[in-house]
Amino acid sequence: MQIHDTPALKAEARNLNFYYSEKQALKGINMPIYDKKVTALIGPSGCGKSTYLRSFNRMHDLYPGNRYEGEIRFFPDNTNLLSPDVDPIEVRMRIGMVFQKPNPFPKTIFENVAYGLRVRGENNKRTLDDKVEHALKGAAIWDEVKDRLQDMAPNLSGGQQQRLCIARALATDPELLLFDEPTSALDPIATGAIEELVHELKKRVTILIVTHNMQQAARVSDYTAYMYLGEMIEFGKTDQIFIKPNDKRTEDYITGRMG
């Protein structure tokens, strides 16, 4: 895969192992994440793709008994995100996340988006107003909510809630945005809106997206990784993975013979 147009690296997993107590969920994963590109993680349920995604922002640190081995290098500063010396909070300040099920806080639309800024100590009304508007525009939901920023967020529709969650993540200008099956709880129209948004967002931010929907991976991503039983089976450009996979197991999955 030595191609001359290989883009800059944003992150790279190096020999990453992960354990839920005794059970090993990720096995020796090596994988690049390219800057300002969309990378999709596909694979059958339980293959470890969500586990892998949640390693990037150290979500596993919230629960006892979890253990990492290996590294995730984050560029340009070449930090090892998994190092015990690196504060998970600092990692989460740089890496945003959107969850499987929309999880807006039971607060107003405005406060949902402003939350990340407040956590960073920003309380200036003007700055908050500006950044909230910018984030909502970035998440393509501004026109729908601009007249009711003080409404409660859980009253929005599922698709709007998910775009609000994207705005919440965008408000703090993350370098990398993690999407954990962001459309699995949404109808096809809302799904389409999110996919379009992902396409738009990659101009600004690097995206790593877990999906169990292969068409979605094919539509939105530049690179695709196929995972199976905690291992990275194959990584490559999305076209190549879907048209001419190198590994038999990838091909079986993609053609629907497995999974």
Place this chain on the structure above:
Amino acid sequence: MKPLTTEQIRAVIAKGKFRDNLFKAVGVFCLAFALLVIVALIADMLIKGSERFTLDFFLNFASRRATQAGILSAWVGSLLVMLVTALAAVPLGVAAGLYLEEYAKRNWITNIIEINITNLAAVPSIVYGLLALGIFVYQFGFGQSILSAGLTLALLILPIIIVATREAIRAIPAMIREGSMAVGATRWQTCRYHIVPYAMPGILTGVIIGLARAIGETAPIITIGALTFIAFLPPVPFSEIDGGATAGMFDWVMSPFTVMPIQIFNWTSRPDPAFEVNAAAAGFVLMAMVLSMNAVAIYLRYKMRKNIKW
């Protein structure tokens, strides 16, 4: 097995329905019984004590003559003791519950603490009274004061508040917590902006249940030595007291006191039957205090829950 005929199917359904109705009848009976008991109790006190429901009854101190005796020192005492109890128990209980749910690592120490809290809830209240007599009254030198009583009852209801807090926190979905942490919040920020506000309706319910329990407690208050006959009120902050001095902000907490249940107990143990009327009337007032606390709790919970959903 042969398929059932229509008649047989109907017979099976009829049997099932009969049992349904039987259980329904039993259930209604049990419910009616429980309801009847409380209504009868309240009505009995109301009728027996009806001739005492005058303004004087609320504004008079205790007296040797039943018709002139009132509950002023008792209801003021009860309210002030509750105030101290709430101020001590709520921050302690909520903080303890929050710590156990959000911060504590799961290990044998936390397990022991948890078992302990459960056991504390089962300790007879008189034992708290003995403990308080030794510690608050004598060791700390608080004496037989509102402060001693308030702290004693605070200990008594602490387990209730801790358990209620933990349950309210556990009802918050993990995805809310994760959503907060994912934007870079610390544990404390997550607690302050999300966990505590969203758990508030549940916490409040626990607090009121605890206070309703505390306001009716007699044994520990007698143990620490509340007076049964008291003809003055605790000093109002910054008011003039005997000798021209001014009462301090917190002088009232060190004042002797009595509370409603003790006043009632005192009246029922008098030989003169006229005091039974006072006891019934005071009992009704105490009941009204507890029920109105519950009503406030239900209203607040309803109001707060309206805006919290996920």
